[in-house]
Amino acid sequence: MFENLSSSLQKTFKNLRGYGKLTEKNVKDSMREVRLALLEADVNFKVARDFVKKVQETCMGEEVLGSITPGQLVVKRVQDELEALFGGAHEEFDLTGSPAAVMMMGLHGSGKTTSSGKLAMRWKKHGRRVLLVACDIRRPAAVEQLMILAGQVGCDVLGPEPGETVPQLGKRAALAAKEGKYEVVIYDTGGRFQVDEELVQELKEFEAETRPNNKVLVLDAAIGQESVNVAEAFRDAVGLTGLILTKLDGDARGGAALSVHAVTGCPILMTGSGEKMEDLEPFYPDRMASRILGMGDVVSFVEKAQGIVDQEEAMRMQEKLAKNQLDLEDFLGQIRQMKKLGSMSSLFDMMPGDALKMDAKKKEAIANASEIEMRKFESIIQSMTPHERRNPKTIDRSRRLRIAAGCGRKLADVNQLLKRFEQMGKMGKQFKKMEKRLRHMKKFTTK
Structure with a gap:
């Protein structure tokens, strides 16, 4: 959602931030690009026209034109008008009454x-x-x-x-x-x-x-x-x-x-x-x-995760990771928790930082690849016996071939899953070593 508009606006604001000082011409040229981006995003013509007019008027003041960070102030003005365009404040259903x-x-x-x-x-x-x-x-x-x-x-x-x-x-x-x-x-x-x-x-x-x-x-x-x-x-x-x-x-x-x-x-x-x-x-x-x-939208991401992730289960997983006791049943549970959070592309939209610097096509390609990989790993684990899931070290070549045939995947896919799981185990060992060092440092500093 909004990928095209977001890419166009970010490109326009990147150019604005390159100016040491803004002029009326800079602002008008930028607002022309914003208007075009809105129209290409299928925004109503009158809405796009009025939006650009309001932003341009607020950006023509001395506070913006004379600022040492004019590009950032223009972005703030656009953000304010976008919020107003969406309705300003969040509104809830009226749940008063019986019923x-x-x-x-x-x-x-x-x-x-x-x-x-x-x-x-x-x-x-x-x-x-x-x-x-x-x-x-x-x-x-x-x-x-x-x-x-x-x-x-x-x-x-x-x-x-x-x-x-x-x-x-x-x-x-x-x-x-x-x-x-x-x-x-x-x-x-x-x-x-x-x-x-x-x-x-x-x-x-x-x-x-x-x-x-x-x-x-x-x-x-x-x-x-x-x-x-x-x-x-x-x-x-x-x-x-x-x-x-x-x-x-x-x-x-x-x-x-x-x-x-x-x-x-x-x-x-x-x-x-x-x-x-x-x-x-x-x-x-x-x-x-x-x-x-x-x-990004970290607040929505955290709220969504809190509504889906079982806190007790998360603590149990954290302890198992620290003790290097995770098995493939746990790995499958993590995959399913991720799937509950929604599509990878929607999660990307909530993430600030490098994820947002990618263009829409690259972001979508990475998101699709991640979702395909999760589905692939899930089908492979489901093709294993309960004993194999709980004891990954017992999965030799003959078992891997059987597992691959059982879920219609390649042997290389099974190997990739087990390698990813092994990397997660190494991460647990690193956490354990780090925990020991911290305890040692705390003991040393308290003497």
Whole structure:
């Protein structure tokens, strides 16, 4: 997401930092490049024009033109305007009420039903009782899909009865949610391939029966500027309290995310960048602006890791590494933990430093290679017996050949895995030696 825009902006700012002093011409030339980068990223024309105008006005002051670090100040001005473009401050769902009601809307294929399941899982993890309501009665298998997701999440689901209309289902579900003392009820409403009068009327009647305090539109970011038009249509028809942008990993330009708040005035609440149930994250304008400008997003990375990594397991692994007692079962566990964190390309976007200096193609190539390697190593370990996983030293050539044949890999791949595991063991020995030296130094200094 935003790879093209990020690369273009970083190139422009690199040139700016090369100037010892800025002039009005430098600023105007740079802003022309910024405007072009925004348009190439599929940002709405008016949004791009207004953005550049605001940045240029703030950069023409004496504070910037006379500064000893003018390039850095221009970057700061751009970052401030990007944050404003995204909505300024992070906004949450309104979870007040008994229960809090969330009405999910969107066109077919936007990821509305999947996002409903992801939200249910997120709130259930926070200890809330959640009820999912399958209101998409026209799309084939939509009700079944939500029931499967509810089973994966471990929350209750309510579906339609024969002959029941969507507004009637909403009224019954609202009463059931209150009687069942649920804290959150999520209505997965029906969609269409486009906004039409029938859909609008159905949603209005449904809203009148359920009175949701959250009216959320799920938008497919990969459809670009059309998503902005869809958001305007839903906003004008039933009103919106927030947006969820999905499939951000499928669009390198990201123009929809940059345009939709500015055009509709609706806050972006969450973003989805994958098919896994964990791939739905709160949207923070300041953090997204930092990613685009190549500054990374360490805070989001740490929060994501804390939500996935078992702290007790991490401590156990640390102790085993220090004692050089790791086996291939542990190695497999580490691979699976990494996979839960999301795609390597999304993790790269959160990392400050050298990773952000690479161009988008090189970054994507490295990320893809890393993911392929993890999948390869996982399949190789799964092809081993439990004894082999726990006792890697017993894996001789004949076992390696059998393991390679069992998972459809080459002998060289098995050798590569075992070599990587051996390197990890050597790292553990180095940690142990370092720990001994530190203890010795501490003992010496306390005498």
